[in-house]
Amino acid sequence: MATAISANRAELLAIAKSVASEKMIDESIVIEAMEEAIQKSARNRYGAENDIRAKLDPQTGDLRLWRVVEVVEEVEDYFKQVNLEQAQKLQDGASLGDFIVDPLPPVDLGRIDAQSAKQVIFQKVRDAERERQYEEFKDRAGEIITGVIKSVEFGHVIVNLGRAEGVIRRDQQIPREAARVGERVRALISKVERNNRGPQIFLTRAHPDFMKKLFAQEVPEIYDGIIEIKAAARDPGSRAKIGVISHDSSIDPVGACVGMKGSRVQAVVQELQGEKIDIIPWSEEEATFIVNALQPATVSRVVLDEDESRIEVVVPDDQLSLAIGRRGQNVRLASQLTGNQIDIMTEEEASEKQSKEFAARSKMFEEELDVDETLSQLLVAEGFAELEEVAYVQLDELAMIEGFDEELAEELQSRATEALERQEAAHREARRELGVEDALAELPHLSEAMLVTLGKAGLKTLDDVADLATDELIAKKREAPRRRNNNPDGPPMRRDRPQREQDKGGVLGEYGLTEEQGNEIIMAARAHWFEDEEPAPAKAAPTTEQEAADADSEQ
Numbered sequence: 001m002a003t004a005i006s007a008n009r010a011e012l013l014a015i016a017k018s019v020a021s022e023k024m025i026d027e028s029i030v031i032e033a034m035e036e037a038i039q040k041s042a043r044n045r046y047g048a049e050n051d052i053r054a055k056l057d058p059q060t061g062d063l064r065l066w067r068v069v070e071v072v073e074e075v076e077d078y079f080k081q082v083n084l085e086q087a088q089k090l091q092d093g094a095s096l097g098d099f100i101v102d103p104l105p106p107v108d109l110g111r112i113d114a115q116s117a118k119q120v121i122f123q124k125v126r127d128a129e130r131e132r133q134y135e136e137f138k139d140r141a142g143e144i145i146t147g148v149i150k151s152v153e154f155g156h157v158i159v160n161l162g163r164a165e166g167v168i169r170r171d172q173q174i175p176r177e178a179a180r181v182g183e184r185v186r187a188l189i190s191k192v193e194r195n196n197r198g199p200q201i202f203l204t205r206a207h208p209d210f211m212k213k214l215f216a217q218e219v220p221e222i223y224d225g226i227i228e229i230k231a232a233a234r235d236p237g238s239r240a241k242i243g244v245i246s247h248d249s250s251i252d253p254v255g256a257c258v259g260m261k262g263s264r265v266q267a268v269v270q271e272l273q274g275e276k277i278d279i280i281p282w283s284e285e286e287a288t289f290i291v292n293a294l295q296p297a298t299v300s301r302v303v304l305d306e307d308e309s310r311i312e313v314v315v316p317d318d319q320l321s322l323a324i325g326r327r328g329q330n331v332r333l334a335s336q337l338t339g340n341q342i343d344i345m346t347e348e349e350a351s352e353k354q355s356k357e358f359a360a361r362s363k364m365f366e367e368e369l370d371v372d373e374t375l376s377q378l379l380v381a382e383g384f385a386e387l388e389e390v391a392y393v394q395l396d397e398l399a400m401i402e403g404f405d406e407e408l409a410e411e412l413q414s415r416a417t418e419a420l421e422r423q424e425a426a427h428r429e430a431r432r433e434l435g436v437e438d439a440l441a442e443l444p445h446l447s448e449a450m451l452v453t454l455g456k457a458g459l460k461t462l463d464d465v466a467d468l469a470t471d472e473l474i475a476k477k478r479e480a481p482r483r484r485n486n487n488p489d490g491p492p493m494r495r496d497r498p499q500r501e502q503d504k505g506g507v508l509g510e511y512g513l514t515e516e517q518g519n520e521i522i523m524a525a526r527a528h529w530f531e532d533e534e535p536a537p538a539k540a541a542p543t544t545e546q547e548a549a550d551a552d553s554e555q
Helices: 002-006 009-023 027-046 084-090 111-137 208-218 253-258 260-271 286-293 317-324 326-338 347-368 373-381 387-392 395-399 406-433 438-442 448-456 462-466 470-474 515-529 545-554
Strands: 052-056 063-071 099-103 144-153 156-160 165-168 184-193 200-204 227-235 239-246 276-281 301-305 310-315 341-346
Touching (some): 027 063, 063 084, 084 099, 144 208, 165 184, 227 326, 239 286, 239 326, 253 260, 286 310, 317 326, 347 373, 387 406, 438 462
Parallel strands (some): 165 200, 310 341
Antiparallel strands (some): 227 239
């Protein structure tokens, strides 16, 4: 680089072009770096206090060096200022306040200056190269790229992408996949971040989107949009499921993805190190899609619980292990694919659960409505599960039950209403014992039972509720799927084991409040914050001609 600084004009331009071509950056950036390096070296020679500029002509290679000084009446800084008399010697017609150019002879750089200039140029070129790499890759997230494994550091694979380097972190690799230096590897660009040491390009081979992109490369119908992958779930290196749908009724989506003699799916399987892939027809009907997702197990029936986003799937006894899969893999992938928690149970378990629920509801009606067992069982058999349903259902609907008449229906509704009032009174008493202030009872959508729940959570004043976010108030709790595993290869499990919460959820999450209702509750609790803000007092109307005149003059 010392040679470069002291080289002739042709050599300077040749060096700039060579560096720009090698680093794939604009030649003007290299020339600018050279100018900055020469300026720094010249300041070291003539004094750092001087405002020295350098200009390298990109066409001819001519190098000009000058000092910029200001014309002033009285000089205070002899390095950057000159008086009018000296200025007119340097430039004809110079006047006060002008900035004039004082040409300087080229500097002959010594070894230390040349080394310093070299560092300046290298840093400038390195920064430009990093910026070029970031601009090239910043919009390529979600794209498959091929590179060569450069090294493996602490389990993370460094991949040479040609113009940059990417990293496949340990948790984004396919388990048990051997990474050998020098081998070519395909991966999905998951994220690109700007960093002081250059762009950080994160790659993945474990994400479901990597499998989707591989299918798009192997299946022309997916690339053309005729077939769409609606959902995907993976257990990297072991098994995966994808839900596909065809927008052309004449094309079978599963067959197109499998290919002739399995050629298309096998190409993806080989890239994923033998990962088994279940290709499932996607369906608008949620129950149908769940049945398909649990293949190869046979499903007897599906019970959807929309309020809890949970699904109970009943399978024959001999299909339980198949539905759950080795170490719960099949049901776990099906849950990820459908976006719902799936509880697997046998016919016997479903029947037992149903019997318990029937008995519990019958007992509740028997005690709360003060009726005999037969009458309570009739109500449950007709689909009634809560006192509210009996109290507020249409009278005709209740009277239509076999063995009921209008008089009995009215009596049952009256008793249900009284039972609800008793419950409300009990909850009110419990709420007051917890110290929940009465002002909370005036908030919309909150029942006394909800207020008791708030009190138990330590929320007893309007300010306590007002400080909450909507999610903290109403978000539902999500729990891990309950499943019984009779598979001898998997860990033993019990259905009566307490479920493990995956996230905390909201205080009132069990009551099924909507987001809109939650917002209304919180805004109503915050209303008192603004009551103390008094509007600006309005000016009284003028009562005399003099006051009116004074008002006009103020305006």
